[in-house]
Amino acid sequence: MAKQIVNRVANSVLKTIDLEELYPLGTRVAFDIAPWLQEGIILREKDFREAVSGHPWEQYKNQYVSIHCATDAIIPAWAFMLVSTKLIPHAKKTVIGSQQTLETILFTEVLNTLDVSQYQDSPIIIKGCANKPIPAAAYGMLISKLQPIAKSIMYGEACSFVPLYKN
Numbered sequence: 001m002a003k004q005i006v007n008r009v010a011n012s013v014l015k016t017i018d019l020e021e022l023y024p025l026g027t028r029v030a031f032d033i034a035p036w037l038q039e040g041i042i043l044r045e046k047d048f049r050e051a052v053s054g055h056p057w058e059q060y061k062n063q064y065v066s067i068h069c070a071t072d073a074i075i076p077a078w079a080f081m082l083v084s085t086k087l088i089p090h091a092k093k094t095v096i097g098s099q100q101t102l103e104t105i106l107f108t109e110v111l112n113t114l115d116v117s118q119y120q121d122s123p124i125i126i127k128g129c130a131n132k133p134i135p136a137a138a139y140g141m142l143i144s145k146l147q148p149i150a151k152s153i154m155y156g157e158a159c160s161f162v163p164l165y166k167n
Helices: 045-054 077-087 099-112 136-146
Strands: 015-017 028-032 064-068 093-096 123-127 152-157 160-166
Touching (some): 028 099, 045 077, 064 077, 064 099, 077 093, 099 136, 123 136
Parallel strands (some): 015 123, 028 064, 064 093, 123 152
Antiparallel strands (some): 152 160
């Protein structure tokens, strides 16, 4: 008589959290203001304001936009803020900073609203190997939310994980 194959992972009490499933859907755009600077480093207010007012902002409709300067120019804060005022009516979200900053802020918003009550007193695996750009900070935020309530926290896959915390 052949032995029956039992999927012990499927039958376990382990709960898996995959941050990739929480990834906010939508197009990400990095908006660089460097082309609007003279020689990529000098901001001339009149020219900059003209470039901002003549730009087709509607092309960023429902997109996540990070506003940055790709050169080492010293840019006054108002320049980034001015660009933000034009993007806000169109974009889903605007952030002054890098794409990484944008992803971190998006995950902060997602994780702040995540209901973790279902993980109370449970062993939890935080899934690794994402195909989407999950910022490292998101893992830290998730641990901060889970540690006070979890029985244990692991990272990886059920078949091979790294233990992180045990209550």
